[in-house]
Amino acid sequence: MPPRLSPKRSRPPAVSRPGLPPLGQRRADGMADRVVQHEPRRQSLKVATGELIEAVGGQERAAEYSRRIKRQQSFSDYALPNVDAFMSIDTAMDLEAVTVGKPGWPHVTRALCARAGGAFVAMPAAVPDAAEAHLRLAELTKEFSDVSGGMLAALAAGGLTARDVRRRALVAEADELVTKAAELRALLERIEAEG
Incomplete structure (x- = not known):
């Protein structure tokens, strides 16, 4: 008896997205489809994340300081403006704890405050008598x-x-x-x- 060939699986029809490849298909460079265009307020969060990663010493150091995220590429994705991946709050807190006193601190917290229509204000560590x-x-x-x-x-x-x-x-x-x-x-x- 000849071997049975499995029927060819059909793909769902591609969704039209002007300027972007259809969902689920790979781009010419082989990357999976993760490219997005964020609105300006979300872009500012990407910028702040990039500044935070830079303040800790780059992706490798960020992976060392993070309790959960150990993959350097994840930190790159968090800062890339066209990738739909954002740093979790607990990871941002881990990294901001290492950057206290550096210019822009606390990078992500400050961006989140601005997004909410406010501003970050550091309270004094100690109040004199x-x-x-x-x-x-x-x-x-x-x-x-x-x-x-x-x-x-x-x-x-x-x-x-x-x-x-x-x-x-x-x-x-x-x-x-x-x-x-x-x-x-x-x-x-x-x-x-x-x-």
């Missing part, structure tokens, strides 16, 4: 005054331009003011709580 709090309040008031003075000088000269903002690093100054405002709030709460 009432006597020291008064001295720190005076320092903070002076720092607020210095930054405000820089902005007022630019406005008095005819308006604030993009060049002024860059030259005076006003966005970074504003970020610092937000952090200092959180510290100011904590100090005031401390004084209020003590009597």
